Amino acid sequence: MASGFVIRKNQYYDSVYLMSVNRRIAEVKGVQQTAVLMGGPANKQLLSDIGIQDTQIDTAQPNDLIVAVIAETSRMVDDVLGRLDEWLEAIEVPALKSKVNTLKDGLAQKPDANLAAISIPGEYAAKEARKALEANLNTFVFSDNVSIEDELELKRFANQHGLIVMGPDCGTSLIGGVGLGFTNVVRKGSIGVIGGAGTGLQEFTCQVHNAGFGISHAIGTGSHDLSDKIGGLTTFAALNALESDTKTKVIAIIAKIPAPGALEHLLDKIETCKKPVVGCFLGIDTTRLSVRSNLQFATTIDDAVRLSIEAVNGNVVVPGKDLSAEDLALIVDEQTSWSPDQKYLRGILAGGTFCYQSQQILQEAGINIYSNNPLDNKYKLAQPDLSIENTIVDMGDDFYTVGKPHPMIDSTMRRQRILVESRDPKVAILFLDFILGYNASMDPVGDLVDVIQEAKLIYKQHAGALTIVASVCGTDGDPQDLNMQIKMLRETGVLVYRSNALASKVCCKLLGKEKRF
């Protein structure tokens, strides 16, 4: 085996662009491993981990491009690295042309801009967001790994100046029908939604659309907004704005485990809101919260959708989603195909909110779930890479995404993890999510279908069968072909559901009927 690398000084590319280049090089015959990345500390460590070390790499800076290749022969390595310009130019989507390098120059060109969208490495994001706010721009901060102190400072500044900071770590917002970050194509309507949970907002807006209704605005707050330290500054700003917005008739709030103090303040605020509010606080036992006027609690995103539609639809009761007789029959068929050793669930999810919601549903059914982001710290995985019994992993967690695109864009980490799980003979159910929409992979099912088939084959060879349960979050208007994605899954023998809550209930049924528990 041979290896080599090239460093290009002061040649900066974003992580999604680099992923596309990496993917192309990895497809070259004879190439075993590639790393196309910028010279930041975390990336240099990644190179070291695969055995690529050199003093030139040690001194590389965060805006120096490093391309490393491990291949069967040194000739192959030289050939790949010698064609670097070709690889860099051959990206899938042609980049939007720009001659602007700073926010200041951007503002000079577009003085009437009203929003800055920031998606740069976390260590630089707060500074750019601050510049945007000082220039009177509302901000959408996709970047994660921003300190809580910086977040508080940004949000306080925004609060004092009538601006909003959506984020940091904000995956999704939909402002007047325009999607920022990971969003789906949904019709406009009168349901407003606020969420600290990116995939939660996607699931909510897709389901509203799929039920024939529409969204006024979906405002992402960032995942830390309802912590005690931030106190819900963006959630409050969004609630005030949606209360004033003439198009919005009902406001839904979706959040993952709000801090008790921030939640109580929010509930107080909701009581005085002039519009009906639906609250879906995942991971919280809502029966312990005080009853508030003007607020309906939803335990799942599906419930929040149903209650919101009822609020704008003249209280016409919308039936809840449940499992059909056909679903139940399929579940029994799957169970009977397992070998005696197979008994555990492994969820390898791209959506952080889905990870929470699934844990909540399974735990309510009496099934303990280990996770890298557990509802209860008692079930925290000591090592995120090592599953224990029933485990659901949030593959979008910082642990997996430093210096890399989110798993909704780049399936590499999920592919690896699925194959690792499939080597455990005790696994009976592989639980997945597929999220469509702008900025997600153009073929999320196609990215995983070969490893799903491989995993199924492994169990077949051991006189068992692997049950694969998946939810698909998307709409008929999304850039990916929704029906084709679902068809591909079904043809691979996957049990497919149109909501994460419903897919989670299927997992409960699959595990619950098993007498060994």
Added chain:
Amino acid sequence: METKIDKLLSQPIIVLNVGLNKFAKSLEEQGVDVTQIDWAPPAGGDQEMIDLLDDLL
């Protein structure tokens, strides 16, 4: 009084996109007025130099 957030929700959005080019492309596909800013780490990403510049500016 109408805040800048209220205006954001009621008027067409005009975006300065700092970072991922893919995001600017998706906004353009949606018919949004977007300006791509090709950001790179300041001072070559040299943290000491960045701190020094921050002190000076």
